[in-house]
Amino acid sequence: MAKGAMTAAQLALVAERFKVLAEPVRLQLLQALMAGERTVGELVEATGLSQANVSKHLQLLLAHELVARRKEGLFAYYSLADESVFQLCDLVCSRLERATRERQRRLARG
Amino acid sequence: MAKGAMTAAQLALVAERFKVLAEPVRLQLLQALMAGERTVGELVEATGLSQANVSKHLQLLLAHELVARRKEGLFAYYSLADESVFQLCDLVCSRLERATRERQRRLARG
DNA sequence: ACGCTATATTGCCATGTAGTTGATTATTGA
DNA sequence: TCAATAATCAACTACATGGCAATATAGCGT
Numbered sequence: 001m002a003k004g005a006m007t008a009a010q011l012a013l014v015a016e017r018f019k020v021l022a023e024p025v026r027l028q029l030l031q032a033l034m035a036g037e038r039t040v041g042e043l044v045e046a047t048g049l050s051q052a053n054v055s056k057h058l059q060l061l062l063a064h065e066l067v068a069r070r071k072e073g074l075f076a077y078y079s080l081a082d083e084s085v086f087q088l089c090d091l092v093c094s095r096l097e098r099a100t101r102e103r104q105r106r107l108a109r110g
Numbered sequence: 111m112a113k114g115a116m117t118a119a120q121l122a123l124v125a126e127r128f129k130v131l132a133e134p135v136r137l138q139l140l141q142a143l144m145a146g147e148r149t150v151g152e153l154v155e156a157t158g159l160s161q162a163n164v165s166k167h168l169q170l171l172l173a174h175e176l177v178a179r180r181k182e183g184l185f186a187y188y189s190l191a192d193e194s195v196f197q198l199c200d201l202v203c204s205r206l207e208r209a210t211r212e213r214q215r216r217l218a219r220g
Numbered sequence: 221a222c223g224c225t226a227t228a229t230t231g232c233c234a235t236g237t238a239g240t241t242g243a244t245t246a247t248t249g250a
Numbered sequence: 251t252c253a254a255t256a257a258t259c260a261a262c263t264a265c266a267t268g269g270c271a272a273t274a275t276a277g278c279g280t
Contacts, residue, residue, distance in 0.1 A: 006137075
């Protein structure tokens with residue numbers, strides 16, 4: 001990665017990737033896949049979302065190569081295709097936790 | 111970070127953070143601040159965006175504590191308040207580059 | 221061929237938000 | 251106090267997209 005400036009095109013690509021991840025439902029699906037590959041039906045059951053909704057989100061994740069698809073008979077098995085997603089989540093999560101801690105500390109002091 | 115499952119609330123927070131970053135203009139503003147604090151006017155000039163537009167995006171970044179604000183006379187000086195953003199961008203960027211490389215290699219082979 | 225099941229797709233509606241324009245609030249200097 | 255500049259706010263339009271309902275597609279068994 002260039003330490004200096006990213007081009008507008010690069011920024012657009014990065015923003016696009018962030019946008020894919022900026023949806024709780026999609027994060028939920030990715031998380032559900034952490035345990036291994038799952039069929040659409042299993043993901044529907046795991047998340048409580050409608051089948052059409054799950055399918056649509058999976059299409060988007062697939063288009064961005066965040067998941068992979070394997071068809072077998074009637075079933076479509078989805079699996080993770082990009083482990084880096086969880087590094088991103090961890091980074092955000094730990095940063096949010098730190099912010100919360102500091103907010104509380106500030107509150108405690110006055 | 112918990113290795114296991116994140117709660118729905120945690121996922122929502124993480125998704126919200128991603129959403130803030132899922133806008134090229136905001137990434138551009140953050141990048142412009144890498145060199146040091148800047149006034150709104152300077153950011154307007156650096157980005158070519160309208161002043162109102164820049165100001166609105168800065169408000170959002172400020173609300174999410176990605177930037178800090180210092181008022182001095184007529185000017186409002188904005189600066190970075192969360193360096194982790196660039197770690198996120200770097201992760202995404204390197205992942206995208208790798209994907210592009212692999213795509214090209216696949217294309218070359220057939 | 222037919223029905224049955226799993227998945228995908230399409231059309232629609234509601235919501236969210238980026239961007240513009242115009243008004244409004246500070247702050248400085250004359 | 252008045253004018254000029256910097257920044258924010260408010261109202262609006264245009265567009266993208268999440269979710270639902272209904273329909274379509276595809277593979278299996280009979």
